[in-house]
Amino acid sequence: xxxxxxxxxxxxxxxxxxxxxxxxxxxxxxxxxxxxxxxxxxxxxxxxxxxxxxxxxxxxxxxxxxxxxxxxxxxxxxxxxxxxxxxxxxxxxxxxxxxxxxxxxxxxxxxxxxxxxxxxxxxxxxxxxxxxxxxxxxxxxxxxxxxxxxxxxxxxxx
Amino acid sequence: xxxxxxxxxxxxxxxxxxxxxxxxxxxxxxxxxxxxxxxxxxxxxxxxxxxxxxxxxxxxxxxxxxxxxxxxxxxxxxxxxxxxxxxxxxxxxxxxxxxxxxxxxxxxxxxxxxxxxxxxxxxxxxxxxxxxxxxxxxxxxxxxxxxxxxxxxxxxxxxxxxxxxxxxxxxxxxxxxxxxxxxxxxxxxxxxxxxxxx
Numbered sequence: 001x002x003x004x005x006x007x008x009x010x011x012x013x014x015x016x017x018x019x020x021x022x023x024x025x026x027x028x029x030x031x032x033x034x035x036x037x038x039x040x041x042x043x044x045x046x047x048x049x050x051x052x053x054x055x056x057x058x059x060x061x062x063x064x065x066x067x068x069x070x071x072x073x074x075x076x077x078x079x080x081x082x083x084x085x086x087x088x089x090x091x092x093x094x095x096x097x098x099x100x101x102x103x104x105x106x107x108x109x110x111x112x113x114x115x116x117x118x119x120x121x122x123x124x125x126x127x128x129x130x131x132x133x134x135x136x137x138x139x140x141x142x143x144x145x146x147x148x149x150x151x152x153x154x155x156x157x158x
Numbered sequence: 159x160x161x162x163x164x165x166x167x168x169x170x171x172x173x174x175x176x177x178x179x180x181x182x183x184x185x186x187x188x189x190x191x192x193x194x195x196x197x198x199x200x201x202x203x204x205x206x207x208x209x210x211x212x213x214x215x216x217x218x219x220x221x222x223x224x225x226x227x228x229x230x231x232x233x234x235x236x237x238x239x240x241x242x243x244x245x246x247x248x249x250x251x252x253x254x255x256x257x258x259x260x261x262x263x264x265x266x267x268x269x270x271x272x273x274x275x276x277x278x279x280x281x282x283x284x285x286x287x288x289x290x291x292x293x294x295x296x297x298x299x300x301x302x303x304x305x306x307x308x309x310x311x312x313x314x315x316x317x318x319x320x321x322x323x324x325x326x327x328x329x330x331x332x333x334x335x336x337x338x339x340x341x342x343x344x345x346x347x348x349x350x351x352x353x354x355x356x
Contacts, residue, residue: 005334013308013333043348044340045309050288053193053202055185063185064178065206067214072172074219136209 003027003034012041162226169217177217181210184230191310195238195302197291201247208241209234224320231311231321235303238258243299274288286347293343304332305340 003011003024011024017023068101159167163181168176188209191204213233220229241247294302300322307318319326341348 005338006330009337040341040348041337044337044344047286047344048194048290048309051283052186052190055189057202058184060185063201063210065182066207066211067177067181068174069241070211070214073215074176074233075170083159099249099323102280120163122195132269146316 002031003037008037008041012038059060062113159222160226163222166217166220167222168225170220177214177254180226184227188234191234191306192238194291194294194306194310196242196247196296197218198247205238205242205247205282212237225317227311227313228317228320231307232323235307235321238303239299244352264342277314286308289344292342296343297339301332305331305336317350 007016007020007024011021011028016024028038164178165176166185167323169180185206188204188206192209193199193204196202196205213230216233220226294305297305303322304318305320307313313321315326315329318329320330
């Protein structure tokens with residue numbers, strides 16, 4: 001039984017696992033047809049590799065000139081985020097800061113409301129206190145007497 | 159972290175020289191990959207140049223969890239599939255008699271290996287190169303790409319699978335089919351002991 005084309009190809013490319021490679025070697029030691037097929041696969045690759053181009057200076061200059069004219073690329077947000085050191089604790093800290101800021105904002109609002117209520121209450125209390133100290137209530141009777149006295153002045157000639 | 163990944167990180171921090179170093183490290187392999195894909199040196203140089211510019215512009219998306227060459231050649235194969243199909247990088251007809259120049263004198267010289275001192279060997283090299291390129295052009299895109307990634311970039315089956323976004327099993331199948339076709343078309347050269355020495 002011969003090696004399959006897959007196995008011959010993988011053997012020539014060094015892609016067989018150790019056990020399979022050992023088995024293939026043992027077979028190739030005994031089978032000229034499969035040995036010849038491995039050689040053909042290797043020769044095929046070598047034919048293409050033999051005619052390899054070498055980049056010349058003009059090519060390199062053209063590419064480098066063009067690259068140097070390009071603006072530096074931006075990093076995507078996710079690449080920057082993934083590069084953050086201790087990224088999980090950082091994200092947790094970020095979440096806590098966001099929640100904390102939100103919590104502070106709510107408390108501040110509540111405090112403002114309470115302060116306004118307190119101020120209003122204080123104002124009312126002060127007004128009541130002033131009113132209680134005022135003696136104008138006592139003077140209401142005097143004012144009534146004044147009206148009566150003015151009325152007497154109208155009746156007395158002179 | 160390998161040297162390529164380190165250079166990419168430096169480039170992402172704004173060091174242009176790091177990308178130029180990456181270019182020099184991969185210029186030859188990319189040029190040959192492009193040449194075997196489009197069969198013309200002039201078109202290959204233009205194709206390789208465009209690919210490196212695309213890689214430069216996409217550098218912000220690179221993450222070192224991926225091997226740089228896998229990422230590089232994924233961009234290259236996508237560009238080849240998209241742009242070459244549109245007719246960019248026109249393939250010029252190669253002439254044996256005129257050494258690769260067209261009848262109107264335009265075109266380009268057929269690339270020959272430097273070590274071809276004898277006229278008979280030179281003619282043989284012309285014919286070999288023409289047959290290599292024409293046989294590659296007859297392969298379907300996916301087979302051609304898998305084969306070129308193997309022989310021009312040195313990628314493993316696993317890396318080729320990642321580059322082409324397929325499975326290792328599919329890569330094995332592509333390579334077997336490509337080689338079957340190429341061996342049939344290039345059979346005479348495979349038997350010629352001088353073919354590898356020209």
